[in-house]
Amino acid sequence: MKRLVILGAGTAGTIVANRLRRRLSPGDWRVVVVDHDTTHLYQPGLLFVPFGAGNPDELVRPRRQSLAAGVEFVDGEIDRVDPAVHTVALADGRTIGYDFLVIASGTQPRPDQTPGMLGVEWRRSIHDFYTLDGATALRQALARFAGNGGRLVVHIVDMPIKCPVAPLEFAFLADAHLRALGVRDSVDITFVTPLSGAFTKPVAAARLAYLLDVREIKLETDFLVEHIDDETRELVSYDERRIPFDLLVTVPLNMGAQFVARSGLGDELNFVPVDRHTLRAKAYDDIYAIGDAADLPTSKAGSVAHFAAEVFVENFVRLARGEPMTAEFDGHANCFVETGEGKALLIDFNYETEPLPGEYPLPGVGPLRLLRPTRLNHWGKLAFSWLYWNVLLPGRPLPLPAAMTMAGKHRPEEE
């Protein structure tokens, strides 16, 4: 009996476990999933929590409920992987042997990595929204801030981050929220990024910068924070620029799980270096990393985890039969970007092709529009929650191809 061990039961780990449980013979393979947290969080829902939409409790479900019968769930803290003897040691002393290992332990916000962030102002004037606690605390802070007015700063410490469009979405939604409350005139909003533009890729960066501009959101680029001065309440960059705030909504440095570092499997941010097409760890043939835990040069996003999982599952089924892997992941990402007032735009891209305008998934028809805010895109984003729990996580087929297609996309000079 062979054993596939998956570390982490988030989006990537859950999809891989459920799909492979169906594809691998129960007589030949055990599928074991390890996670230290017994609840699964619907992370795309966090963005709306600070604005009072929805009940935070509805974003979480028990992990076991999302795992197929026949998948073994181990509730435990991972201490380290020992690749030489193919074992995973848990903090409580248990040891799990593996024939193949999938690292799907994601990325975590690390406010401890920026001096001054976790000081006296943390959860007072300094907030994050990538955790349920953070998003819930920010709801109260934003309500207070709306009453007083002042300087709202939306900030990214460094790339890569999970869901790289979410900070922009937060800025757009905050603008719309404060306008609806009639207090936008008493508020300055600044978007502060370590990048040289609103986004990484030129066409999307230009369109998104325009959306910031018309909303009177200032854009501060090439800003790499060195520390936060929590007495003067200012962001201070390495090149000694200072940006004052009354409410700071920051995205802390993102790092992979600590056990990855302890096991010697990570890069300088604890992400696992992998082959970008097969997801196989560069250092070990029997270890793979999928989702945010991998060092892939594409977005850290649920859509990437989903598309990569489909490719990985096809490859693993071949691998289990002793055949070579033939499927190749193309870095496909597909993200809804909320722009406020009940609209959203959609971006679709991969390793080679930047986000372009057009229609999705059907050329000329859509119904969704790429890089253009529409109401239907917004409803698509909201409807996605149902698909996530009922189709995506169970590993049921979604009628969207894993590989990106150029059909329906236009380069701006062709328009």
Added chain:
Amino acid sequence: MPTATIHDAEVHVDAEGFMTEYDEWDKTLAHDLAAAIGVELTPRHWTAIDFLRKDYVDENETPTLRRVAAGTGISIKQLFELFPVKPAKKMAYIAGLPKPRGCV
């Protein structure tokens, strides 16, 4: 692909002047590239440049600022002093490597 003439050598560069052919670079060129952006190379600068050149061979990717700091022991603060304002881009430019890919 455009070319530029640096120190009597014709090299391939992209639209922003970053060299695109790893093997066309040498240490003499580096001094000229550095001078072009107002940097005078000291041994400390070379520690960073040597790391970038080596890491690019291993990873086939221009390293990020954080990766250079981790790999050389030169702090990010010091890298900002050595290569002011946009250290990641300036280091890549002098090391004859592609512009660092903005993470997506």
